[in-house]
Amino acid sequence: MDCKEGADQVDKTVAVMEKHRSESQQICRDLCKDGGDGSKLGPTFQLSRVMLPDDANIMGNVHGGIILKMIEEAGSIVGTRHCNTQNGDRCLAALVRVEKTEFLSPVFIGEVVHVSAVITYTSQHSLEVQVKVIAENILTGEKKLANKAALWYVPCSLQNVDKITEVPPIEYASPEQEEEGRKRYESQKIERLETKARLEEAMPPPPNPEDTPKERYTVGFSQSSLIHLVGPSDCTLDDFVYGGVTMKLMDEVAGIVAARHCNTNIVTASVDAINFHRKIKKGCVVTVTGRLTFVSNRSMEIEVLVDADPLVEKEKGKYRAVSAFFTFISLDKENKPLNVPPLKIEGEEEQKRFEEGKARYLQNKAKRLAEKERQQ
Numbered sequence: 001m002d003c004k005e006g007a008d009q010v011d012k013t014v015a016v017m018e019k020h021r022s023e024s025q026q027i028c029r030d031l032c033k034d035g036g037d038g039s040k041l042g043p044t045f046q047l048s049r050v051m052l053p054d055d056a057n058i059m060g061n062v063h064g065g066i067i068l069k070m071i072e073e074a075g076s077i078v079g080t081r082h083c084n085t086q087n088g089d090r091c092l093a094a095l096v097r098v099e100k101t102e103f104l105s106p107v108f109i110g111e112v113v114h115v116s117a118v119i120t121y122t123s124q125h126s127l128e129v130q131v132k133v134i135a136e137n138i139l140t141g142e143k144k145l146a147n148k149a150a151l152w153y154v155p156c157s158l159q160n161v162d163k164i165t166e167v168p169p170i171e172y173a174s175p176e177q178e179e180e181g182r183k184r185y186e187s188q189k190i191e192r193l194e195t196k197a198r199l200e201e202a203m204p205p206p207p208n209p210e211d212t213p214k215e216r217y218t219v220g221f222s223q224s225s226l227i228h229l230v231g232p233s234d235c236t237l238d239d240f241v242y243g244g245v246t247m248k249l250m251d252e253v254a255g256i257v258a259a260r261h262c263n264t265n266i267v268t269a270s271v272d273a274i275n276f277h278r279k280i281k282k283g284c285v286v287t288v289t290g291r292l293t294f295v296s297n298r299s300m301e302i303e304v305l306v307d308a309d310p311l312v313e314k315e316k317g318k319y320r321a322v323s324a325f326f327t328f329i330s331l332d333k334e335n336k337p338l339n340v341p342p343l344k345i346e347g348e349e350e351q352k353r354f355e356e357g358k359a360r361y362l363q364n365k366a367k368r369l370a371e372k373e374r375q376q
Contacts, residue, residue, distance in 0.1 A: 042119035042170035045078035050112050050138075057255075057265070061335070062107040064268025064326075065251030067133060067147055068098075072244030074117035075129040075151045082119055082127065083155035083167055091165045092236050093153040095243030096126070097192055098274040098324075100364075101149035105135065106267060106335060112136045113146070121181030122167045126154045128184060152188055161238050161279070188273075195275045195323065218344045222260040223291040226253045229311075230284045241280040246306060246322055250274075253290040254302040258328035261292060261300060262340055265331045269299060272360065274324035284308045286321070293325070294357025295343040301357045302326045325360065 047070065055066045072095055079093030107113060114134040121128040133147035157163040172178040214221040226249060234245045251268060258266040280286060287307045294301040306322035330338040345351050 042122075043078055043082045044116065044118045045074055045081070046114065046116045047074050047077075048112055048114045051107060051109050053109055056109050057267075059265045059331075059333075059335075060109050061265070061267050061331075062109070062111075062113075063248075063251060063255065064103055064271070065248035065255075067103070067107065067113070068101075068149075068247040068251060068271070069242075069244035070113060070115045071101075071117075071131045071133065071147065071149050072098075072151065072242065072247060074115045075131055075153065076242070076244075078117045078119060079127055079129055079153040079155070082122075082170075083165065086166075086168045089157040089159055089163070089165050091155040091157050092238060093127070094156045094236075094240070094276075094279070095151060096154055096276050097152040097188055098243075098247070098271070099150040099152075099188065100270065100272050101147060102270045103147055103268050105144045105146045107135045107146050110138070112138055119170055120150075121178075121185060122170050123182075123185050124166055125164045126152055126185070127167050128152055128181060150184070156238065156240075158238055161240065191273060192275055195273075195277075215344065217261065217341050218346055219292050219350050220346070222257045223289070224253055224256040224260065225287055225289045226256075228286050228288070230280060230282050230286060232282060235282045239282040241282075241284075241286075243276060246276075246280065246286075247274060249286070249288045250290075250304040250306065250322070250324060251326065253288045254304050254326035254328060257290040257292060257302050258300050258330070261295075261343075262330045262338070264338055265333070265335075266328045267331060268326060269329045270327045270364075272325040272327075274322065276322050278308070278319055278321050280306075280308045280321050281310065283311050285311060290326075292343055293353040294361060295340050296361055297339055298329060298337050299361070300328045300330075300340055301361065302328065303353070325357075 049070065051062050051066070056062045076093050076095065080091070083091050083093055112135070114136065115131060116134070117129050117131045119127055120130045129151045131147075131149045131151065132145065134143055135146040136143045155165045155167060157165050172181070228249060230241055234241050236242060255266060255268070285308070287309070288304065289307070290302050290304045292300060293303045302325065304324050304326055305320065307318055308321045309318040310316050330340050332338050343354070345354055
């Protein structure tokens with residue numbers, strides 16, 4: 001190859017890279033320009049990152065926790081920026097709830113993930129951020145919608161973390177858009193209070209499997225816990241844990257439970273509302289526990305609970321910090337769904353949780369069918 005041919009090849013490569021970069025930027029602009037009805041929404045933020053081997057399981061599927069962490073990062077940045085546009089205390093947007101989120105398409109190593117966040121509603125002391133995740137194959141240019149989520153934040157003062165500051169209002173395209181946002185706000189507020197009211201005490205650690213061997217396909221066989229010491233890299237400027245860090249740990253534990261139950265490749269299918277009940281501070285030891293609650297033919301519901309135990313302020317005692325339900329599916333080597341082994345129930349408590357999980361499963365199934373009919 002002579003110099004001219006080499007220069008031409010370089011020019012072609014640069015042109016392709018510029019084309020992909022331009023398309024990626026356009027993806028994010030398109031995602032944030034409207035709310036699905038053509039109406040302009042509030043402040044926006046976009047981030048993009050290529051998925052690396054550390055982000056995925058041994059089959060190449062990117063962990064759901066990685067996507068959840070990126071979603072929370074984008075939401076926290078746009079929320080914090082917006083809440084600091086007015087005079088007064090500087091603040092950080094703290095995550096208090098993630099609405100049910102569906103993992104619509106699997107993401108693989110080498111794909112570029114574009115996360116776009118937009119503020120869609122503000123109350124006096126909280127704001128809603130809606131996020132869309134697009135996965136792009138940079139070799140073919142193919143793009144797919146991987147995830148959609150809605151998150152709720154409250155602005156916490158940097159001077160006094162227990163003080164919730166006021167949220168600057170946003171402009172709505174119409175009164176109807178504002179009213180829809182208000183309804184979502186009232187609904188999530190009620191659900192958060194109901195969830196908090198039925199919180200259990202901090203869970204005891206699961207027994208050592210070697211001491212009390214469990215039968216396969218029981219709740220006890222797959223129940224798993226992860227213990228993590230909260231360090232500086234896990235925390236915000238005011239020394240409290242990022243919501244995305246917690247969600248990543250929760251997804252990891254839920255994945256271990258699912259893998260132990262079916263002994264196959266597993267992926268996150270959806271997450272019911274994640275409620276952040278209390279803050280977790282630097283220096284706490286967090287115990288993330290996951291247990292199966294319900295199994296259908298093709299899916300597993302796993303309850304994940306996060307308990308925090310302060311190392312220094314021991315007098316405060318161990319407390320429940322976060323709770324959620326994760327749904328996983330089992331896949332074969334071609335990423336096609338497999339049947340899940342049935343769950344063997346032991347005792348009244350497990351039966352009660354199973355029936356509650358079944359009710360959630362049927363409710364979510366009915367919602368999906370209704371949404372599908374509406375789109376048709």
